[in-house]
Amino acid sequence: MTGVALVFSDPQKALAAFYSSFGDGIRLLAPLGTLNYLKLAAHDGIFIKDGRALEGLPQVDTIVFDKTGTLTQEQPAVGRIIVGEGYTKTEVLTYAATVERKLTHPIAKAILTKAETLKLPLIDINESQYQIGYGVLANIENQIIRVGSVRFMEREDILMPETIQQEMESSYLEGHSLVMVAVNNKLCGAIEIQSTIRPNVKKMIKK
CATH class of the missing domain: 3.40.1110.10 (Calcium-transporting ATPase, cytoplasmic domain N)
Incomplete structure (x- = not known):
């Protein structure tokens, strides 16, 4: 990528390309995507502790509800x-x-x-x-x-x-x-x- 920048632009821009890390950009996108899903869930009244909990959802096979009245009515x-x-x-x-x-x-x-x-x-x-x-x-x-x-x-x-x-x-x-x-x-x-x-x-x- 640095060589391409050197051919089509000046040396300063080539150095900028050399020192940049495209992996960092990808790594930045992942937390932003997770944050977006956390916000969407919160909008529907679902509050997820953090990104790790969200990423673990595909492996979930059991859900435990610990609050009285979540699934049941107040009157038995x-x-x-x-x-x-x-x-x-x-x-x-x-x-x-x-x-x-x-x-x-x-x-x-x-x-x-x-x-x-x-x-x-x-x-x-x-x-x-x-x-x-x-x-x-x-x-x-x-x-x-x-x-x-x-x-x-x-x-x-x-x-x-x-x-x-x-x-x-x-x-x-x-x-x-x-x-x-x-x-x-x-x-x-x-x-x-x-x-x-x-x-x-x-x-x-x-x-």
């Missing part, structure tokens, strides 16, 4: 209703909805919504106590009803039947949670709480 829904010996799904859901009806947290709303959908009549409560971090205890028709977490049942010395234990482990493996329901000192069932997938998730991920 009732899934399976697991029953113990001697009880029905209707009884388990009715007890839970009756005890939870004055509460406003998402799980209580999910249980009440399910009961309303099935048009289940709720029972009058004589008295109730909310146990922060555990659940609710209520007196219904002279029976003590407990609705809450596994920890709540353990604290109250309520045994977990093996059949419900197996269903509980299966539910946890699927990423769901369970609300336990006990009558007096016997666990009568559990209500599975599932996250509700947003309707546009497939389209969003595909895009």
Whole structure:
């Protein structure tokens, strides 16, 4: 290239060509191209940490979403209703909805919504106590009803039947949670709480 410059121009221009590095120019173009793609992604609401992360995208085969509400709605829904010996799904859901009806947290709303959908009549409560971090205890028709977490049942010395234990482990493996329901000192069932997938998730991920 220097020889061409020397033939067609003066020695000073030839020296300029000699000292220039065309590789540097190419190397400069690469970061500019990466920066342009980072800006385009940010414009669509996708924030990529750096160029290395962008260059590694062709090898990605798994995406992990770690923020609650990214793929799911704020309000969960009732899934399976697991029953113990001697009880029905209707009884388990009715007890839970009756005890939870004055509460406003998402799980209580999910249980009440399910009961309303099935048009289940709720029972009058004589008295109730909310146990922060555990659940609710209520007196219904002279029976003590407990609705809450596994920890709540353990604290109250309520045994977990093996059949419900197996269903509980299966539910946890699927990423769901369970609300336990006990009558007096016997666990009568559990209500599975599932996250509700947003309707546009497939389209969003595909895009």
